[in-house]
Amino acid sequence: MLLIFSCDDGDIIIVQLDFDDTFEACGELVFYNIRENPAESISLQISSPAITLDDLFEVEPISNGSLLVELVNDSIPGTIDGVTNLFNYRSYNSISGNLFCNDVPPSDLQITDDQSSSSGNYLITTTYSEDDNDGVPAEMEDLNGNGDYYDDDTDGDGIPNFLDEDDDGDNVLTSTELIDYDMDDNDDDPLTDPQDTDGDGVPNYLDNDDDGDMVLTIDEENVTQDQNPSNDYTNPNIADYLNPQVATVVDATAYRPHNIEQTYVVTLKVDSISFPTLNQDNFDFGLLQNSGTSDTRTVTPDF
Numbered sequence: 001m002l003l004i005f006s007c008d009d010g011d012i013i014i015v016q017l018d019f020d021d022t023f024e025a026c027g028e029l030v031f032y033n034i035r036e037n038p039a040e041s042i043s044l045q046i047s048s049p050a051i052t053l054d055d056l057f058e059v060e061p062i063s064n065g066s067l068l069v070e071l072v073n074d075s076i077p078g079t080i081d082g083v084t085n086l087f088n089y090r091s092y093n094s095i096s097g098n099l100f101c102n103d104v105p106p107s108d109l110q111i112t113d114d115q116s117s118s119s120g121n122y123l124i125t126t127t128y129s130e131d132d133n134d135g136v137p138a139e140m141e142d143l144n145g146n147g148d149y150y151d152d153d154t155d156g157d158g159i160p161n162f163l164d165e166d167d168d169g170d171n172v173l174t175s176t177e178l179i180d181y182d183m184d185d186n187d188d189d190p191l192t193d194p195q196d197t198d199g200d201g202v203p204n205y206l207d208n209d210d211d212g213d214m215v216l217t218i219d220e221e222n223v224t225q226d227q228n229p230s231n232d233y234t235n236p237n238i239a240d241y242l243n244p245q246v247a248t249v250v251d252a253t254a255y256r257p258h259n260i261e262q263t264y265v266v267t268l269k270v271d272s273i274s275f276p277t278l279n280q281d282n283f284d285f286g287l288l289q290n291s292g293t294s295d296t297r298t299v300t301p302d303f
């Protein structure tokens with residue numbers, strides 16, 4: 001809402017730009033927020049230096065050959081000049097559909113006010129995080145309890161446990177191994193009662209020989225050699241890797257691909273802006289809501 005508090009000093013209108021705290025992005029590159037009642041938009045179009053959405057979501061290995069990645073651009077500052085980088089407030093007769101990044105704008109669209117800031121700064125920040133979504137909370141994957149999630153790597157495959165969906169590297173997913181089919185203590189919580197088939201005190205998701213038959217789970221691929229021991233059944237009622245009566249060695253040749261969920265939190269703020277007749281000197285766009293703010297990357301550790 002455009003709140004007019006005072007007009008008595010002439011042309012300057014004291015305003016408060018009132019949009020919700022999320023925004024979207026499109027093209028190369030426009031950030032915007034639209035509201036329909038009243039019909040208004042706020043937008044930042046950046047052309048110089050040119051950036052793309054992919055620049056905000058770009059990660060790279062933290063070192064040569066590392067499976068761990070870090071964000072390339074955690075902060076992108078820039079200047080609004082009203083020429084190459086535009087910060088605009090607009091109002092309309094009405095709004096239907098998306099006004100931005102469309103080749104053909106809505107035909108009945110009329111802009112009733114268009115104010116472009118002649119100055120200002122913008123700051124785009126991105127916070128990046130990852131998770132393995134394996135059902136074990138990250139703090140429980142900090143096995144040595146030192147608060148450093150990166151130094152716990154049970155299988156030594158280069159992926160720390162909190163990002164590793166197969167923590168013991170036996171090619172059976174932790175989410176599969178976590179389930180206690182017996183529900184020994186009947187609390188229905190696999191975290192306090194994880195499956196431990198051979199009863200050695202090491203839960204299956206951290207045990208690379210789940211049935212204790214001295215054949216590594218990863219090497220119990222008697223039926224199909226597909227980096228998945230959980231589909232190899234000699235006895236139709238129990239997979240070979242959980243059956244100590246079957247101890248045939250079929251050597252694994254590779255680790256399965258690992259999926260890691262990626263989350264990007266992108267914020268945008270502008271300050272020191274200057275509109276022709278609006279008295280507003282900063283604006284907080286809030287959080288980016290776009291496809292791409294969550295994604296999945298897939299890595300396969302060297303075997």
Ligand SMILES: [Ca+2]
Nearest residue numbers: 155157159164
């Ligand atoms: Ca690992």
Ligand SMILES: [Ca+2]
Nearest residue numbers: 134161164167
């Ligand atoms: Ca894990």
Ligand SMILES: [Ca+2]
Nearest residue numbers: 170204205207
């Ligand atoms: Ca296991």
Ligand SMILES: [Ca+2]
Nearest residue numbers: 240241243246
């Ligand atoms: Ca077995």
